[in-house]
Amino acid sequence: MSGFGTLFYKELLRFWKVAFQTVAAPVLTTLLYLLIFSHVMQGRAPVYGEVPYAAFLVPGLVMMAVLQNAFANSSSSLIQSKVTGNIIFVLLPPLSHWDFFAAYVLASVVRGIVVGAGVLVVSLGFVGLSFEHPLWIIAFALCGSAILGTLGLVAGIWAEKFDQVAAFQSFLIMPLTFLSGVFYSIHSLPEFWQDLSRFNPFFYMIDGFRYGFFGVSDINPAYSLAVALANLLVFTAVTLALLKRGYKLRH
């Protein structure tokens, strides 16, 4: 349906027009993490056997960039539209809740993947990586960005001020990503914290994603993918229901 196509295109155009801020900046930030953490942590944090720490770190950072940028795309777009008032241009046309959902989430997936790819390409200039199972890499990248795009949509719908989106990001998304094994293998944690990590959905996405690179992971990748897909289904169902009801969009 052409309405969906246009909304999707508009959302892509929106982040592409400010690519410096939306793509280049996150790539640089993540690169800084790589340079600093690999320098500091080399030889100090046990990861996977012979895999050097810097190599271990890259997939985690790539996935982190994918997740955070997918979230940022839909949440920031929606809250900006709501606060400035131009959301009405998207609410007046005959777009269904499916069109709305698909356009925002797919645009978030594209942004997430583009930034992630950017980080990966630049990292390859510093660290050698293997790509044992590329299909798993793609599967988790798509699934992860879709989940976070959906969460971003929920955050954008629920929030009434920029402040609230920032809170969602700082108090929920960031802790979950940082504590999901990006910088360390969970095996290096005490038992209690290991078990707690298994409740973090982001952990499965990052673990599975890393499997695609090294063929080694803490959890069976098929299981991780199943968990990720289950999360995606639940969030999608909730978001579609909210959109259909017009929660906070149509009073």
Place this chain on the structure above:
Amino acid sequence: MTPAIEIQQVHKRFGAVQALCGIDLEVAQGEFFGLLGPNGAGKTTLINILAGLARADSGSVRVLGHDVVTAYRESRRALGVVPQELVFDPFFSVRETLRLQSGYFGLKRNDAWIDEVMHHLDLTGKADANMRSLSGGMKRRVLVAQALVHKPPVIVLDEPTAGVDVELRQGLWGFVRGLNRDGHTIVLTTHYLEEAEALCARIAMLKQGRIVALDTTSNLMNRRDSLYLRLRLSGAALPAALAARSRDSRDATHTLRLRSYTEVEGVLAQVREAGAQIEELELLQPDLEDVFVQIMHDAKG
């Protein structure tokens, strides 16, 4: 013929405030309809419900026979809304904005119509300018253009000339009149009674969520006695025969009720015969404002 807009028993509450209580309204196709009322009367709420931006608690609303909730695709396609606030997307130019708006409605190759609308609204020169760089008047014209990209048969304008300079207001009036002549149904909300009087054939007046008046503009104007003659006299008092006509008399200034212009001569003759001199004379035209104020006052309590 299917009414352009059918509103039946619509109720809407926001928290503790009952914004709309039992609104019943029908607008025929091709009409130029006015929706008047003080701030907070419920005009924008009613428009929002019509457009799908809000949902009524109960009652039904139809645009060209399509229910705005169950048949929202058809109803929204048939409706164009020009919002009150100057909202815009700062990422895009005028042409991009109009192209996107067309796309949302499923119109892929709409450039010819977009160019035509821009021409009629004098926006062609600014087609590739970023929305942020436009003046307020131009932003408002873009809003009108956005409402027209999908050629909706029913167009709603929410206070389109609020804070707009005289030239632009005349321009917009002319433009909207043209649309009405071409067959579009127009619904206008405004605070400028002069505007409602000039443009609208039929008017509904809203107060605190209820319709307090619904009639053709000419009937509403006739509700009040047509003409008033204001005279300031000197030399003699107002003749007793004319005292009954007086709406109010202060010192030597009398406002007299007339039924038509032909009575003017008679009144002036009576004044002259009484030996009074006319220091000042003013003929007061009736206007919608008098009717409006009277109706709003009567509707109190």
